[in-house]
Amino acid sequence: xxxTFPKNFVWGAASSAYQIxxxxxxxxxxxxxxxxxxxxxxxxxxxxxxDVACDSYHRYEEDIDHxxxxxxxxxxxxVSWARIDPEGNGNWNPGGLAYYDRLVxxxxxxxxxxxxxxxxxxxxxxxEEQGGWQNPGIVDCFARFCRMMAGHFQGRVRSYFxxxxxxxxxxxxxxxxxxxxxxxxxxxxxxxxxKHTLLSYGKGATSIRQTDPQAQIGIATTGRLCYPETPAxxxxxxxxxxxxxxxxxxxxxxxxxxPICLGRFPDCAPGPLKTCMDAVTEEEIAVISQAPDxxxxxxxxxxxxRTGKDSPYFIPRxxxxxxxxxxxxxxxxxxxxxxxxxWERYHAPIYITENGLSCNxxxxxxxxxxxxxxxxxxxxxxxxxxxCCQRGAxxxxxxxxxxxxxxxxxxxxxxxxxxxxxxxxxxxxILKDSADWYRTVVDSHGSVL
Numbered sequence: 333x334x335x336t337f338p339k340n341f342v343w344g345a346a347s348s349a350y351q352i353x354x355x356x357x358x359x360x361x362x363x364x365x366x367x368x369x370x371x372x373x374x375x376x377x378x379x380x381x382x383d384v385a386c387d388s389y390h391r392y393e394e395d396i397d398h399x400x401x402x403x404x405x406x407x408x409x410x411v412s413w414a415r416i417d418p419e420g421n422g423n424w425n426p427g428g429l430a431y432y433d434r435l436v437x438x439x440x441x442x443x444x445x446x447x448x449x450x451x452x453x454x455x456x457x458x459x460e461e462q463g464g465w466q467n468p469g470i471v472d473c474f475a476r477f478c479r480m481m482a483g484h485f486q487g488r489v490r491s492y493f494x495x496x497x498x499x500x501x502x503x504x505x506x507x508x509x510x511x512x513x514x515x516x517x518x519x520x521x522x523x524x525x526x527k528h529t530l531l532s533y534g535k536g537a538t539s540i541r542q543t544d545p546q547a548q549i550g551i552a553t554t555g556r557l558c559y560p561e562t563p564a565x566x567x568x569x570x571x572x573x574x575x576x577x578x579x580x581x582x583x584x585x586x587x588x589x590x591p592i593c594l595g596r597f598p599d600c601a602p603g604p605l606k607t608c609m610d611a612v613t614e615e616e617i618a619v620i621s622q623a624p625d626x627x628x629x630x631x632x633x634x635x636x637x638r639t640g641k642d643s644p645y646f647i648p649r650x651x652x653x654x655x656x657x658x659x660x661x662x663x664x665x666x667x668x669x670x671x672x673x674x675w676e677r678y679h680a681p682i683y684i685t686e687n688g689l690s691c692n693x694x695x696x697x698x699x700x701x702x703x704x705x706x707x708x709x710x711x712x713x714x715x716x717x718x719x720c721c722q723r724g725a726x727x728x729x730x731x732x733x734x735x736x737x738x739x740x741x742x743x744x745x746x747x748x749x750x751x752x753x754x755x756x757x758x759x760x761x762i763l764k765d766s767a768d769w770y771r772t773v774v775d776s777h778g779s780v781l
Contacts, residue, residue: 342729343440343774344406345399345751346686347388347554348452348496351738352395353412354385359427362418363457365464365505366741369512380744386736387759389431390581394761395735398436401763402771405444408481408685408731409435410452410496413477420459422476429484429590442580447683447731448489449552450478452496453505453512460513465506466526471532478536478684482543489547493685494536498529503582510742519578523608526582531590537622551592552628552685553743555585557670559663560716561638561647566669571674572637572644575599578605585629585674592736593678603632626728627678628685656689656709658747664712668720673727682726686733687713690747693737694762701753705765715781723739732770736761 348355351368357363370381388395412421415428439446451474455464459473478494495501502525505509517525536551560569574586576598581587586598595617597609638645654662667687675682689709693701714730721727732759737750745756751767754760772780 335722335781336779337718338727341727342406342683343409343779344447344556344731345402345735346408346409346731346733347735347738348449349412349415350382350385350452350610351455351734351740352386352388352736353415354383354387355389355526356382356412356415356681359431360418360425361412361415361428362425363458364412364414364454365453365457365512367414368457368460371512374515375514376742377744377746378545380739381744382739384756385739386754386756388736391759392435392583395440395752396442396444398767399444399735400442400764402751402767402772405737406447406461406729406731408447408449408493409437410449410454411453411481411607413451414456414612416481416537417456417477418458419738420456420462422480424480432434432485435773441532445491446489447491447493448481448485449493449496450481450503452495453501454525464513465528466505466521468528470528471535472557474532475535475539478485479539479543482540482547486547491550491626493549493550493552494533494540495529496685498526498533498551498588499554499583502526502529507582518607521602522535525588527528527612528610531616533592533769534620534622534702537624541622548625548626550624550683551588552625552630553585553588554596554630555583555587556580557585557631557634557666557673558644559634559669560667561636564582566639568639568644569669570673570676572635572646573670574677576600576605578603581605586677589627589678591617591620593621593623593680607781612724624680626681626683627684627738628670629674630685630733631666631670631684632669632685632689633661633663636663636665636761656705658690659690660689661691662709662712664709667713668716668723671717671727672722672723672725676728679726683728684717684730687732687772688733688749690740690749692746693753695753695755695762699762701762703762703764703766706764707769710766710770711781715779718778718781
């Protein structure tokens with residue numbers, strides 16, 4: 333029997349606005365927190381900024397053409413809130429909207445379905461100066477943005493991811509400070525940012541559904557996922573995945589999805605975090621708990637666990653454990669067991685909205701980019717995802733991160749995740765070997781794996 337993915341499985345690639353577009357203030361765009369942060373000395377690798385990035389603002393048609401060459405049917409991209417709403421006050425910038433009109437229309441003309449992410453960290457700097465995600469007023473600002481976007485793109489965009497990785501928005505931006513806006517808040521203030529983020533999802537979802545009842549809405553999250561050492565350790569993997577503690581609460585899927593999907597926060601031992609969660613009112617939970625039509629998961633690696641005497645035992649990684657160029661561990665099993673645990677808990681249709689790796693890609697003497705490590709990585713991970721589908725999880729699609737090499741946040745241009753190589757001094761694009769390989773997977777619907 334030939335093994336393939338589900339019949340209508342979506343094959344795509346993903347990107348985000350600040351990481352690829354460049355020229356953030358052209359045609360009336362406003363400053364985002366990343367414009368300010370990346371221009372602050374010492375915040376990014378070698379002071380790299382997104383001022384030019386991949387110049388997709390001017391070269392988006394080339395990028396869409398590369399999607400076509402790979403026979404992909406979907407493109408997940410984000411819009412820059414700051415480009416569209418420069419002051420964060422609802423005074424919409426027609427130049428910014430016109431750019432996304434061109435991008436969406438080009439996708440549709442190419443037979444590529446647009447999956448639009450409304451917030452991938454491009455917060456207008458004007459809103460940050462009013463407190464950003466610390467300010468409760470941001471909830472209504474985001475809902476207003478969602479309402480306008482749903483109305484503007486009604487009939488052309490059907491699928492929206494409202495937020496991308498709120499764990500990083502809050503945890504890295506307001507917790508560790510390694511991402512914009514670079515703050516390091518104590519737990520009570522950090523949790524307020526978290527609550528405002530969840531409320532923004534809830535009000536944003538309601539705004540979209542009221543404006544365009546045909547739209548489908550979701551959220552893309554990241555966080556700890558575990559897989560069992562043996563089938564007998566399945567319960568340990570589940571327990572380790574969904575545990576919540578005061579010192580490890582943000583980077584979990586359930587801190588986002590339990591309130592949204594189940595109408596409650598996950599269980600937590602008494603302590604400062606539980607005090608914060610208990611202070612969220614029933615009225616606020618009612619706003620937050622707008623069941624999504626689908627869930628997006630950004631998954632790169634996970635932890636192997638076995639059953640311990642009193643709690644799950646996280647198996648240490650041995651010396652020389654396989655790692656990517658970014659030193660992230662290679663653990664393909666997480667796209668089988670980890671995804672299945674999420675399906676088991678939430679029973680909502682699933683998209684893998686990010687998965688891939690950074691490689692030390694170069695243009696070879698033959699003028700091509702040969703990336704066998706990426707091909708091997710994707711082969712392993714997609715085999716595990718296919719097995720997860722065969723076990724009954726409702727996985728609807730896979731978006732490779734990323735379409736092109738891009739600006740990788742505080743790592744600048746030091747990491748390459750793309751299927752398409754970008755020569756940043758010239759902007760030239762070259763399809764990597766992995767792009768050709770991915771096309772064969774798409775054409776066979778996964779049967780060549």
